[in-house]
Amino acid sequence: MTYAPSNALWWTSYAITQRLVWSGYGCYFSKNGDDRIEDNIKSTLKPDSKTVMMVQGVSAAMAGGVSALITTPLDTIKTRLQVLDGDENGRRAPTVAQTVRNLVREGGWMACYRGLGPRWASMSMSATTMITTYEFLKRLSTKNQENWA
DSSP: OOHHHHHHHHHHHHHHHHHHHHHHHHHHHHHHSOTTSOHHHHTTOOOOHHHHHHHHHHHHHHHHHHHHHHHHHHHHHHHHHHHOOTTGGGOOOOOHHHHHHHHHHHHOGGGGGTTHHHHHHHHHHHHHHHHHHHHHHHHHHHHHHHHHO
16 A cells, blocks of 8 residues: 555656756756866766765655655555554454544544654665665676676
């Protein structure tokens, strides 16, 4: 209920935020760099590996935040359904719709965002660790294959 939408949103957000961060970096580069460099040369400048990892890490953290913000209500509902024991007192477990109604009745729509802060932090840190490790290992394996050729 939460992992598939969360992952789909994360990968989509990651692609978008990476483009935004790179374009921001490009603007920073052109404003603080040589204005005499022509545009076609600017587009061919290649950042160093530390810059690439920084952009990927920042983009991953931002994507984690976006994904957490959008999917926290699903996670809250899932968690509420998991902790409720439907067999207690011979009653059936509540449905998703009943759970949403109960949450909204208890604390308004903001009740669906309980735990957003920790989830945001967790998803951002996890995504940053995952993507920087993945990208580092990918670059490392590519270098090793080039050396073998």
